[in-house]
């Protein structure tokens with residue numbers, strides 16, 4: 001088995017896996033007065049409960065602002081995991097999707113981990129059910145199992161290594177240098193990108209992110225022609241036809257850094273548009289264009305924004321702290337088993353700071369988008 005197809009348009013018994021269900025749970029925009037009132041309430045509750053807010057770049061800008069204003073962090077999944085583990089607070093409020101809350105709990109079993117909405121999940125996690133994945137691993141015992149962070153605790157419990165998009169290249173390079181063959185899951189686009197860059201022997205699971213999978217190579221080519229001076233920034237969960245047109249391929253943190261540090265004035269950004277909030281704050285004079293997700297006649301499930309990330313809201317932070325909703329627990333022995341692959345990654349990154357180096361820049365000429 002190497003492929004699990006998941007229909008995100010159909011609702012399962014819980015509704016959690018359905019894109020339409022997720023969009024239905026996305027709160028209405030707040031008025032300025034409501035925003036200030038809820039931010040103040042959430043900030044007071046964080047203090048009262050000795051809690052810190054750990055937010056992903058893709059969540060609502062209000063949550064990102066609240067995290068930074070209250071001593072928390074806004075980061076990619078690697079930094080979120082490290083920050084939560086090392087922070088002194090007794091409670092972590094994780095604004096992101098479920099696997100991020102699970103990773104926080106796995107690394108900090110003695111802390112209380114809360115999430116604004118436990119239905120916030122991820123198509124990569126949903127598309128890699130633990131039992132099917134275990135059978136896939138059992139069929140290939142000669143391979144090192146490397147899983148992306150966007151997986152359940154049970155899938156991580158079967159893995160030798162966890163990676164994030166910040167350090168995946170360096171870790172696969174390292175394994176290849178040790179003569180290891182790799183079983184990779186679940187994102188096929190990221191897996192193919194890493195395989196092409198490293199030449200490693202990688203057997204792929206075929207999952208995808210519903211947001212990045214929708215970026216369109218042909219439309220991106222047209223956009224590049226309209227903005228020939230723009231630097232193209234692409235997250236490697238995107239399809240090959242999009243990655244092939246990138247000036248910079250990298251994790252959310254690496255793309256953010258490219259905007260801040262780059263001498264260019266205009267950027268085309270192929271990742272979840274939630275990151276534009278932080279990019280605009282840190283590089284207010286730059287012009288940021290969203291990479292296209294659909295042609296004129298097509299529709300998109302995400303339109304460059306993750307519906308599960310969008311479910312996170314200020315009211316959810318208030319609810320989970322006031323009422324104790326949304327607590328994450330990871331049962332033993334899964335927690336201990338899953339901790340092994342995460343800690344291996346964190347140790348590797350700590351010993352190899354170059355593993356997070358900024359990706360090479362280099363414009364890829366008009367290569368065609370097919």
Ligand code: SF4
Nearest residue numbers: 122123209210211306
């Ligand atoms: S943006 Fe994609 S990879 Fe990230 S949580 Fe949403 S579905 Fe998962």
